[in-house]
Amino acid sequence: MNWENQRCVLTGAAGGIGQAIAKTLAEKGVSLILVGRNSMKLHTLAEALPGNHDVICADLSCAKERVALVTKVAELGGLTMLVNNAGVSHLSLLEDTDSTTIESVIETNLLAPMLLTQALLPHLQQNRVTYIVNIGSAFGSIGFAGQSAYCASKFGLRGFTEALMRELADSNIRVSYLAPRATATAINSDVANAMNKALGNHVDTPETVAEHFVALLESAQNRGFIGFPERLFVKLNGAFPSLVDKALLKKLPIIKRFIAPTFQEKRL
Template sequence: MDIRDKYIVLTGATGGIGRAIARKLSNDGARLILVARNEQRLAALMDELRGDDHRAVFADLSQARGRQRVLEVCHMTGVSLLINAAGINEFEMFEKQSPDDIQNLLEINLLSPILLTQELLPLIAQQQDGRIINIGSTFGSIGYPGFSTYCASKFGLRGFTEALRRELADTNTRVSYVAPRATRTDLNSDSVVAMNDELGTAMDDPALVANEVMQVIRGSSRTDKYIGWPEKLFVRVNALFPGIVDNSLRKQLPTIRRFARGKI
């Protein structure tokens, strides 16, 4: 897809991964519709980006009114690509998560991108080469202790992406799923970073994730994209032989419980 002068909606624009994607898209001449709740961070991002035809939309995507604001801007500009990157995470053993936190996480990570996609799809479908990219996670394919609700949200997003891609296979709209592994952003609490260090779990730079997203945008592949070795391999092993992953994660459980309890 040639993104020069195209309007692109980027949710989660002020996040670690969102900012890295925004920089690359603006360097390549795209016009961005940047969505997030924090006005100051969104204004700071607008200031640093190349190009002067970007829009900032302050919106809580879990609210119908917030999504409506995005739609209103897109009615004026048109939209060629929607990147659903907004997301939250909570590292907590399941029995400790509050019902409100569970609901909030599922609303932001799963329901909001589904509803926003439905609202913008008629506009994207008007394009010769329309695109939707959902940012998932390795945890959308591998259930991991301490992240049950987050995993549920990303498994759901992956299923939604796959079904919609197949539903739109005979149209001009292409639907993709990009699954980063752990990445150094504010999404991960100090406890998660310390736990990853102890377990030897690699964490990527957001710029690397943005590069992978740019490859998906430029390319024509219709398959999901998983970032990082050995995570790509673990996704396949988990699908074919889940018992092997069960055993290996069982050995990590005491460490995971300690960090979830410690909340350093």
């Protein structure tokens, strides 16, 4: 892997995992195009990183802003690596989730990376070996109560990645999928953090995710699932989902205690 020759478009660059990946890549000599909605955060990050980097402000859920982003990337000389990292999450029972939230989660986590990838493909096809990395989630393989919209978006992203990986297997573009487990970033609300603690879920640092990101690209693998027992659960859920149904049923009262405080009252 020749990191110094890479020109990387990184979405969600100012977020927890985005910043850690940006720092790790910049230290390896990668030139970055940092993408997000908050100009000040992106410029502060660009200035703190070693090397020279560009910033593009864009709301990825807006078609017009995606088109402007693609034009700007071309003006800046194109790219050799696209990292679809931007994402949002939402924790609630489906019955308590409004339709705007469901649309926003699917648009940001699934539609936007699909359409951005499609729009940037001609630029990625121009270079010899180029990379697309989609940041998924353990919840892209394990359906989890209280996360129906998020799980649907990440299951979709995993399916999209796998299909594209196979579609481009005879091309110069290498497509990869990295699935973090719970990670200490702002995407997790206080309720989500308290629930993770009560469930005994391990929480990684964003730096751990960045290390796995580099290891995945330096390996011959195209898929990375971070952490044990999550990796085992992903495999188990694929092969014997009813076993995972049973294990998660035991955790349901804890989950519902956090996401639906009125749940106990409703049952009485």
